[in-house]
Amino acid sequence: MKLLMKNNKTLKTFIIFNIINMIVAAIIGQIQTEYLIKKINRNTNEKAK
Incomplete structure (x- = not known):
């Protein structure tokens, strides 16, 4: 019983x-x-310029 406890x-x-x-x-x-979403957004914004 002790082992079970x-x-x-x-x-x-x-x-x-x-x-x-x-x-x-x-x-x-x-x-x-x-972090990844922010990084992707940043890259997308830079390419759009």
């Missing part, structure tokens, strides 16, 4: 870690997307 705690920690990781990855992805 330890595994349960490890699993919870692992799930929490995964959720945090997922949030961080989503934020980084969002920032990269915004």
Whole structure:
């Protein structure tokens, strides 16, 4: 029973870690997307001149 409780705690920690990781990855992805859109817009504006 003690081993099961330890595994349960490890699993919870692992799930929490995964959720945090997922949030961080989503934020980084969002920032990269915004950066790329700005870069594309800048290039498009320069070509239009």
